[in-house]
Structures are given as C-alpha cells and as structure tokens.
Amino acid sequence: MAPESVDRAPLISIERLAEQLGVGKAAAPSGTVTLLDVRWSLAGPPGRDLYAAGHIPGARFVDLDHQLAGPHGPSGAGGRHPLPSTEDFQAAMRSLGVSDDRPVVVYDAADATAAARAWWLLRYFSHSDVKVLDGGYAAWSAAGLPTVSGEAPGTSELGAATGTGNFIAVPGAMPVIDADAAAKLAIEGVLLDARAAARFRGDVEPIDPVAGHIPGAVSAPTRDNVGPDDRFLPSEILRTRFASLGANGMNGREVGVYCGSGVTAAHEVLALELSGIRAALYPGSWSDWITNPNRPVSTGE
Known part of the structure; x- marks a missing residue:
C-alpha cells in the first residue's frame, strides 16, 4: 500500500x-x-x-x-x-x-x-x-484488504471493539440551527443547500411533498465535495469551491447547511471542516421547513 x-x-x-x-x-x-x-x-x-x-x-x-x-x-x-x-x-x-x-x-x-x-x-x-x-x-x-461476511460476532476481530461501551452523550458540541435561524442566516450569512441542483431549483422533488428551496439559500450539492473515486477533494480545492459560494471563513459571515432531512448536510459540514470552516447544521432541513405552510419557498436558480 x-x-x-x-x-x-x-x-x-x-x-x-x-x-x-x-x-x-x-x-x-x-x-x-x-x-x-x-x-x-x-x-x-x-x-x-x-x-x-x-x-x-x-x-x-x-x-x-x-x-x-x-x-x-x-x-x-x-x-x-x-x-x-x-x-x-x-x-x-x-x-x-x-x-x-x-x-x-x-x-x-x-x-x-x-x-x-x-x-x-x-x-x-x-x-x-x-x-x-x-x-x-x-x-x-x-485495495485487497480483508473483509468478512455474516453478522458481527461477540468477540473482537482485528482489534475492533465489541460489546458494551461506556460512551457518555453530552449534546451541543457541534452548532445547530432551527428553521428561524436558517431563514435569518440565508439573509445575513451563508446558507448552503446540499441537495442535488435539480431539487434546489424545484425541477424535481422525488421525496418531499413540496419542491424548491429556502429563500436566499445557495445551491452546493454534496456530490461536488468528492471526486470520481468517491474520496474527498483536496482541502485547497474545497476551500476554493466554498469561497466561490460565499463561505470563505474569513469574511465574518456565519455558515449553515441543510439538505432534505439532515443526512447529506452532515457531509457538507464535514467538507467545510476540511476547508477550515465551521458550519451549523439545520437538522430538520427541507423536510422540516415545509411542515409550516407559512414559510416561504423559492424555486429556480
């Protein structure tokens, strides 16, 4: 190797x-x-x-x-x-x-x-x-590294931990935003939409009942964080990408991310961290935003 x-x-x-x-x-x-x-x-x-x-x-x-x-x-x-x-x-x-x-x-x-x-x-x-x-x-x-099939055994293999752990969960170590904070961030900071561009524009919506995006958000598809080999792009390339979207970590503008349901948005937060930018995640994301009919929806670029 x-x-x-x-x-x-x-x-x-x-x-x-x-x-x-x-x-x-x-x-x-x-x-x-x-x-x-x-x-x-x-x-x-x-x-x-x-x-x-x-x-x-x-x-x-x-x-x-x-x-x-x-x-x-x-x-x-x-x-x-x-x-x-x-x-x-x-x-x-x-x-x-x-x-x-x-x-x-x-x-x-x-x-x-x-x-x-x-x-x-x-x-x-x-x-x-x-x-x-x-x-x-x-x-x-x-890479030809070892793999196994079946369910995980009760004892460790190759040093991996099994059994009961002692993890103590204490929430709040990563920043989060709710719908109101996301709406504010889209105006005063940078709110990135990690979904595919077609979903951002509202051209298609295969999952949620309403198509479109949060007004003021910027399209930043998660797929663009990785190369053809599905590995993350070099940090300098990611920094250039996010800077072109207004998130450069140096202009004092806070950055938030959302997607459909808070899964792929975490990928964007990870890519931003690789770029040296700390970003807040909107856990409910678009699927939460549209539960309130009074929240505005934008379509197009």
Whole structure:
C-alpha cells in the first residue's frame, strides 16, 4: 500500500486504518478502534444486507434510520430524520461498543454521505475522536484488504471493539440551527443547500411533498465535495469551491447547511471542516421547513 498522505482530520485513509487494526501482523492490537458500518441509501436496499454480504472485520452495523435518527414529530415536525434523544443515542452507541476513551472510525459504501451522519452525531454528542474512512468500504475492498461476511460476532476481530461501551452523550458540541435561524442566516450569512441542483431549483422533488428551496439559500450539492473515486477533494480545492459560494471563513459571515432531512448536510459540514470552516447544521432541513405552510419557498436558480 502507498504511504498515507498528510493527515486530514477528521478523515482516515484505508492505509492508516489497516495499520491501526494490525492488518498483516501476527497479532492485532486489542481494542484500538471501534468500527461502525453505516451503509445506507434513501432508495434502499437495506444497509444490513450489504453488511452481511461483506464488511471490514470487527465492524458493527449501524441502522441510520433507527439508531442515528429519532421518531418523527407531530405533522412531520423535525423532518424525516430528527435528531435522536440523548438517552437513545447513548444507548445505541454503547450497544455498538462505543466508549469515550477509544477512537471511532465510521464508513459507508464509498462517498461518506451516510458515514458523515454518524460522524456528526458522535461529534455533536461530544465524542472527541471520530474519523470517517475516506473512500469507504469500496476503497478498502478494492485495495485487497480483508473483509468478512455474516453478522458481527461477540468477540473482537482485528482489534475492533465489541460489546458494551461506556460512551457518555453530552449534546451541543457541534452548532445547530432551527428553521428561524436558517431563514435569518440565508439573509445575513451563508446558507448552503446540499441537495442535488435539480431539487434546489424545484425541477424535481422525488421525496418531499413540496419542491424548491429556502429563500436566499445557495445551491452546493454534496456530490461536488468528492471526486470520481468517491474520496474527498483536496482541502485547497474545497476551500476554493466554498469561497466561490460565499463561505470563505474569513469574511465574518456565519455558515449553515441543510439538505432534505439532515443526512447529506452532515457531509457538507464535514467538507467545510476540511476547508477550515465551521458550519451549523439545520437538522430538520427541507423536510422540516415545509411542515409550516407559512414559510416561504423559492424555486429556480
């Protein structure tokens, strides 16, 4: 394997993860990292099927819809993927072996769209050491690194933590905004819409009942954060991209991000962090915004 490039926290390369897991060594270090498999797609199939077919040894499957989201609020308030309660999230992460004193690495199929949701939530609930596997499972398997099939066993493989963790969830470590703050930010700061450009314009809306975007928001599709290999673009390219959208981290303008339901927006927050820009996430996003008919909707560019 090629040597790892300069560390790009909060990302981790497949080479560095393999080293931490002791791949190729006679004995792997015990309990060095907790691995979470967050493969998920809005259109399906269930990520657990992909996990059972093959995953990184020692990884535990995370159900995004149930472990990384709370129940829907009345009339859809909070959006399609509301934030889970502190108690529920703590219990879910402990059941997956997450502990405060052990690093966590999250991955998904390839482009980190789903893994970023787990990264953001763990950071929001105050875990201090969480990284996203750049390139995900596709990069790992393409490199010929070991994979296993079936459900996760009760004992660790390649040093990955299993069993009950001791993670203590404390909310508020990452900035969030609600609908009113998002509307204000669209006027006084920079509000980025992480959905595909066609959904931003209102040309199509395959998921939510209303098409369009929050007035004043700027289209910034998540897909543009990664290259053809589904790995994040270099930080300098990301900085140039976001600066062209008005978010340069130096003009004093606050930055917020939303998407359809708060999942891909986390990917944008991650890309902004790689650019040196701290951004707030609107957890309910568009699916929450449209629950109030009095909130305005814009279409077009």
